[in-house]
Amino acid sequence: MAEPTFRERGRSGAPLLGTFCAIPHPVAVEVTARAGFDLVCIDWEHSQIDRGEIENLVRAAESGGAVAMVRVPGNNSEAIAAALDAGAEGVLVPRVSSAEEAEAAVRATRYPPDGERGAGPGRASRYGYDIAPYVAAANGKILLAVQVETARAVENIDAIAAVEGVDLVFIGPGDLAVSLGAFGPDGAERLDVAMRRVIASCKKAGRAIGLFRPSASDVATWREAGVSFFIVASDTMFLGASAADAAKASASAAPGAGRAQQAGRAGKGRS
Ligand code: 3PY
Numbered sequence: 097m098a099e100p101t102f103r104e105r106g107r108s109g110a111p112l113l114g115t116f117c118a119i120p121h122p123v124a125v126e127v128t129a130r131a132g133f134d135l136v137c138i139d140w141e142h143s144q145i146d147r148g149e150i151e152n153l154v155r156a157a158e159s160g161g162a163v164a165m166v167r168v169p170g171n172n173s174e175a176i177a178a179a180l181d182a183g184a185e186g187v188l189v190p191r192v193s194s195a196e197e198a199e200a201a202v203r204a205t206r207y208p209p210d211g212e213r214g215a216g217p218g219r220a221s222r223y224g225y226d227i228a229p230y231v232a233a234a235n236g237k238i239l240l241a242v243q244v245e246t247a248r249a250v251e252n253i254d255a256i257a258a259v260e261g262v263d264l265v266f267i268g269p270g271d272l273a274v275s276l277g278a279f280g281p282d283g284a285e286r287l288d289v290a291m292r293r294v295i296a297s298c299k300k301a302g303r304a305i306g307l308f309r310p311s312a313s314d315v316a317t318w319r320e321a322g323v324s325f326f327i328v329a330s331d332t333m334f335l336g337a338s339a340a341d342a343a344k345a346s347a348s349a350a351p352g353a354g355r356a357q358q359a360g361r362a363g364k365g366r367s
Pocket residue numbers: 243245267268269270271272308366367
């Protein structure tokens with residue numbers, strides 16, 4: 097029997113683990129990809145990555161043995177096409193707040209008759225050498241995850257989760273907290289209620305659920321709640337956390353040196 101495609105795995109609710117890559121260099125992406133995650137998600141939304149760098153970053157992820165996804169900068173058909181033509185096996189589309197917006201993301205991601213993606217001789221089709229087989233297989237292989245991260249998206253979650261062609265609903269807790277006016281410890285309970293409402297609706301619709309976590313500390317809790325797809329932290333967060341730990345440890349070994357009092361945790365509030 098053929099191995100399930102990335103889309104089939106994600107859509108079926110098989111557990112998948114990834115992290116964001118925001119450092120615009122193939123070395124950083126390849127090192128991260130070798131860490132053991134199933135996928136890396138190149139974060140074109142919240143980084144200084146240019147369109148011209150996406151293809152090399154996707155190549156680096158593959159070299160490191162991970163599936164390459166791209167978080168596109170918005171729900172935009174040109175950006176989605178650029179990521180997929182570069183060879184990404186999945187796209188994460190931010191700020192999808194209605195069924196209409198989810199349908200637009202589906203149209204941009206799928207070739208006809210399921211959508212309106214344009215066929216071109218990019219890297220994904222081996223620069224056109226394999227365009228026919230690529231076009232024939234792409235709709236079945238490419239994972240579309242839409243991000244639910246606004247109060248409006250929570251209101252519309254039943255309709256979003258029902259959109260055929262959306263493989264996974266991915267909760268962005270940072271933006272969702274901001275949108276709900278529930279940022280920080282005081283808003284934690286309201287955020288939790290909204291997240292659980294999204295999870296319940298997706299479960300009812302049979303839609304797989306993804307979630308960003310800044311660390312692995314509560315992945316088990318959310319896995320139990322029904323989340324199958326996790327993006328945990330990012331390359332910049334790992335770099336910041338390790339550097340801060342090393343600075344703190346060496347400062348306590350050499351009193352008077354270092355600026356440990358200034359060291360925090362990079363990107364803790366990523367959204
Ligand atoms: C958010 O928390 O807003 C996200 O987009 C997570 O990646």
